[in-house]
Amino acid sequence: MKLLMLAFLAGLVALLVWASADLPDRADPDAPANQHLSPELTRMTESEVVIPNLVSAILADFRSYDTLGETFVIFTAGLAVLLVLQRSRRVPEEDGDE
């Protein structure tokens, strides 16, 4: 069984390595992933936002709704920890006082 699993994993690794040979280079402008939105976002960053950092322009301007949601997630996480840990600590204290 173990041998079968090893053979399966080796086959999977071989498949992935073989498939990765066909992947385009990183930051290749002709890659399919860089054909759709990337040229438009790069052009708008240069012409309208006028900042050198493309990542910040996308994160805080083009996708600012997304970043707003992330900030809400962090805030909610803090509130959840506050509610859970504060209540569990206060109840025994009140019992001790009475």
Added chain:
Amino acid sequence: MNDRYDSVILHFIARVVMAPLIIVFGLYVLLHGELSPGGGFQAGAIVAAALLLVRLALGNRQAALRIPQGLLIWLACIGLGIYMFGGILPLILGANFLDYAPIPVEWYNQFAGEHRTPRAMGILIIEVGVFLGVVAVLVLIYDLIAGSSRQ
């Protein structure tokens, strides 16, 4: 949970040397978010690391007294409020929510001597909001888990 280590060298290095340096670097990362790698989340994590370093070195009880828990909650809310302000201000000025194009920047450019576009100004506003929220929430979670900042 985390008691005070009685070492003058550790206290001095953590409180006088390391923490201010880390905080200054965090503010640099925040304010240069449009120019270099960085931004609100990263700067918030760096500054929170400095505050947690002081907590680790000086002990929770002593360090946590400097920033009460209520203030941390207020800071998180204010950070989120600044972000919402950056979104609602263009709404008032006649654009879409979080569309920074109509934000007035002439007064800032005259004051600071920069050539910042309205969109770069909007990015700075919301990065500050994210920064405050991340710092406050990270320190708040640590204080709550360490059980040191009682009200």
